[in-house]
Amino acid sequence: MGLFSKQFANVVEWQEFREDMIFYKWNNDEIKKGSRLIIRPGQDAIFLYNGKIEGIFKDEGDYDIESQIIPFLSTLKGFKFGFNSGIRAEVLFINTKEFISKWGTQNAINIPAPNMPGGLPIRANGTFTFKVNDYVKLIDKIAGVKQSYLVEDVRLRIVAILDQLLMKWITKEGKDMFNLQANSFDIANGIRSDLDMQLFDSGLSVSGFTIMSFTYPEEIQKMINKNASFGMIGDMGRYQQAAMTEGISSGKVHGGGVASDMAGMMMGINMANQMMQNMNTPNSPANNSQTTPGSQSKPNFCPNCGTKTDGANFCSNCGHKLV
The missing domain is CATH 3.30.479.30 (Band 7 domain)
Known part of the structure; x- marks a missing residue:
């Protein structure tokens, strides 16, 4: 297809340039004597003749086609513009950016x-x-x-x-x-x-x-989040305690007082049991404390509720102090 309109001079340039356009073909009938080529930053211009690349121009600028472009084209070096003659060629502009x-x-x-x-x-x-x-x-x-x-x-x-x-x-x-x-x-x-x-x-x-x-x-995403929570907290028991605490503090655990009271009681029992287990361990601070010769011995059964004490300082059922 020819490129330039039938007039004495043409401006060969990328018309209506778009940033998202990869290449643009200048389409008119033919290049006339006195025509100019304009190459802007980020553009290359390729001259095609009969489907073959004649020359590639990469430097930006305003060029006279007859004197500055034709002498560098492969098969058109000797072309001379006449009064009414022009070149039927194509010019392809390439956007060189990424x-x-x-x-x-x-x-x-x-x-x-x-x-x-x-x-x-x-x-x-x-x-x-x-x-x-x-x-x-x-x-x-x-x-x-x-x-x-x-x-x-x-x-x-x-x-x-x-x-x-x-x-x-x-x-x-x-x-x-x-x-x-x-x-x-x-x-x-x-x-x-x-x-x-x-x-x-x-x-x-x-x-x-x-x-x-x-x-x-x-x-699936909920399951992934839950597994991540298990890994962060470390074990199921601690995860349940944390989840219960979060539910009560956020108001998600409710139900006319009964559900929340039950949840609070369960959390309290779990926390008390954990506290007593820590105190009953051989290295716990309570067991490491010194006793006086006349200290009172611990009862085998809780005097408050009758639960067997197993040598603990507090009753595991009601929390009553045993010494």
């Missing part, structure tokens, strides 16, 4: 996981970066049939194969399905390498790929 785009899984991906026959459904999101690195391949595969190309076009192409790549790299080397974020760096590096190979033939290079987060179903 592009960044967000991605996200369109649907949940069912990752094989132990004891889950249907797989573990997860979603993920993040960003990727890419740029043009091979003009010949770009023209051969894309620019030869398109007037322009957008970041969204690349994003759609990547998202179409991303589910398969996530499945591949998540399941590789037996990664923990319930703590994928810990392995997100390795997973992202593997995906970036595969995506780079997928876009290689199009003249594009994927320079970065990040995973910002993995998202589990709500019930």
Whole structure:
């Protein structure tokens, strides 16, 4: 297709420039005598003649095509503009910057996981970066049939194969399905390498790929949070005590006085039992204290409720002091 309108001079430039446009083809009928080429920062200009690259110009500036461009073109060095003659050629402008785009899984991906026959459904999101690195391949595969190309076009192409790549790299080397974020760096590096190979033939290079987060179903996320709480607190008994305390203090444990009273009583008994167990241990401060020769002996049964004391300082049932 010719590029420039039938007039004595044209301005060859990237019209209506967009930051998310990867390349743009200047389309008019032909280049006339006196035409100028304008290259702005972050742009390269490629002259094409009969589908073949004639010259690539990377320095920004305002150039006279006849005197400053034609002498450097491969097969058009001897071309002379006549009064009515022009060059039927194409000029392709390339955006040389590195592009960044967000991605996200369109649907949940069912990752094989132990004891889950249907797989573990997860979603993920993040960003990727890419740029043009091979003009010949770009023209051969894309620019030869398109007037322009957008970041969204690349994003759609990547998202179409991303589910398969996530499945591949998540399941590789037996990664923990319930703590994928810990392995997100390795997973992202593997995906970036595969995506780079997928876009290689199009003249594009994927320079970065990040995973910002993995998202589990709500019930799975609750289970993960609970397991994390168990690990932080250390044991089930302490977790139950902490959960009961939190429930009472937050008002979640209630019920007309009965439920909350019962919960408070249970917590009090547990705390008292724990206190007495600590006091009865050989190294506890109470047992390490010195006794006077005339100290009173401990009764075998609590004088208040009759519960066997087993040598304790306080009754394990009612808490009565035994000495």
